[in-house]
Amino acid sequence: MIDLKKDFKILNQKVNDEPLVYLDNAATTQKPQQVLDVLRNYYEHDNANVHRGVHTLAERATADYEAAREKVRKFIHASSMKEVLFTRGTTTSLNWVSKFAEQVLTAGDEIIISVAEHHSNFVPWQQVAEKTGAILKIVYLKDGALDIDDLKEKLTSRTKFVSLTHASNVLGSITPIKEVAELVHRYGAYFVVDGAQSVPHMKIDVQDLDVDFFAFSGHKMCGPTGIGVLYGKEALLNQMNPIEFGGEMIDFVYESHSTWTELPWKFEAGTPNIAGAIALGAAIDYLEAIGMDNIHRYEQELVAYVMPKLKAIEGLEIYGPEAVEARSGVIAFNIRGLHPHDLATALDMEGVAVRAGHHCAQPLLNYLGQASTARASFYIYNTKADCDKLVDALLKTKEFFGL
Numbered sequence: 001m002i003d004l005k006k007d008f009k010i011l012n013q014k015v016n017d018e019p020l021v022y023l024d025n026a027a028t029t030q031k032p033q034q035v036l037d038v039l040r041n042y043y044e045h046d047n048a049n050v051h052r053g054v055h056t057l058a059e060r061a062t063a064d065y066e067a068a069r070e071k072v073r074k075f076i077h078a079s080s081m082k083e084v085l086f087t088r089g090t091t092t093s094l095n096w097v098s099k100f101a102e103q104v105l106t107a108g109d110e111i112i113i114s115v116a117e118h119h120s121n122f123v124p125w126q127q128v129a130e131k132t133g134a135i136l137k138i139v140y141l142k143d144g145a146l147d148i149d150d151l152k153e154k155l156t157s158r159t160k161f162v163s164l165t166h167a168s169n170v171l172g173s174i175t176p177i178k179e180v181a182e183l184v185h186r187y188g189a190y191f192v193v194d195g196a197q198s199v200p201h202m203k204i205d206v207q208d209l210d211v212d213f214f215a216f217s218g219h220k221m222c223g224p225t226g227i228g229v230l231y232g233k234e235a236l237l238n239q240m241n242p243i244e245f246g247g248e249m250i251d252f253v254y255e256s257h258s259t260w261t262e263l264p265w266k267f268e269a270g271t272p273n274i275a276g277a278i279a280l281g282a283a284i285d286y287l288e289a290i291g292m293d294n295i296h297r298y299e300q301e302l303v304a305y306v307m308p309k310l311k312a313i314e315g316l317e318i319y320g321p322e323a324v325e326a327r328s329g330v331i332a333f334n335i336r337g338l339h340p341h342d343l344a345t346a347l348d349m350e351g352v353a354v355r356a357g358h359h360c361a362q363p364l365l366n367y368l369g370q371a372s373t374a375r376a377s378f379y380i381y382n383t384k385a386d387c388d389k390l391v392d393a394l395l396k397t398k399e400f401f402g403l
Helices: 033-046 054-078 089-106 123-132 148-154 177-186 234-239 272-291 294-311 340-349 362-368 385-402
Strands: 084-087 110-115 135-139 159-165 190-194 213-215 226-234 250-253 256-258 316-317 331-337 355-357 373-377
Touching: 033 054, 033 272, 054 123, 054 226, 054 272, 084 089, 084 331, 089 123, 089 213, 089 226, 089 234, 110 148, 123 135, 123 272, 135 148, 148 177, 159 177, 177 190, 213 272, 226 355, 234 256, 272 294, 294 316, 294 331, 294 385, 331 340, 331 385, 340 373, 340 385
Parallel strands: 110 135, 110 159, 159 190, 190 213
Antiparallel strands: 084 226, 213 226, 250 256, 316 331, 331 373, 355 373
């Protein structure tokens, strides 16, 4: 992998008199200059509302906005632009799907999620179960990853929705989505996937995976905040009621009733995040120029390099699968006798940015018997030198606290 740090000006700074080592990529990634330039160019030259104007700026903005949708379509290999909805992010996308579930579920129907889900793929399903009388079932883990046998046991003829993370934001474990989709569809259920932690890091083909819905965020893949995507199979999106009303999603308004426009705009009420969508398109261009297979391979190299060094630190416990090839670039860990927040604060004093807390996955942390963990997460601009700095900072932290 070529050194990409030159594209990310934010990484060229000192924090607490130390060169910044940014290892909080599972929370959000930094943005390359190429994406920031597109964002600035839009506001300086093309800013206008989309779809409803015939003047030149409106036509340019509309063309760029819809071109970004086509880039997303190609990136995830959807069959049609009608299947690509722009949202605020993964959380919004998953909440939209939960509204569809409310529309179709009845008392006694079953929903399956896993204990490893982010709250955004946990709480909406609790709410759906409460409102509809559906039963929420939880699948547990085996060797730090989804227990497929437990899933098989919990699938029944009453199962209507299965919603799982593709890659855990805590464990780094990767779910075999294609295999699970086959199982889920055998029972005639809908399969929803939280792809927030997978889309930035590996090649995705929603048709090959045969998922019914797939959600992800722009800001975790070098794009801006406030833009995300919901992919849904066209037939299902046609059945799904709009979530919000007004603006572009309107076809015609009568005094007594209203009608909705066609997909994908049926779901995009009001003025969308035009600049965000266009910049997401630029982020996709940036990632594709590197190559998603190259990105995945490089991140696995980094994890394979750093894992033995972390395991060699006495008192450090890592959560998730043992095998490097079974995990993404997310590593959650604790040091015995040290609170994760103290650990993260000490690392910050060494210039190393990691996350500490429950990572919006409290059921998982409870299952692991931990209140919180520290988490280092890697991306394309990280290097083996960053790995070494993390290990060095951890050893200094242990020494400082007398551990």
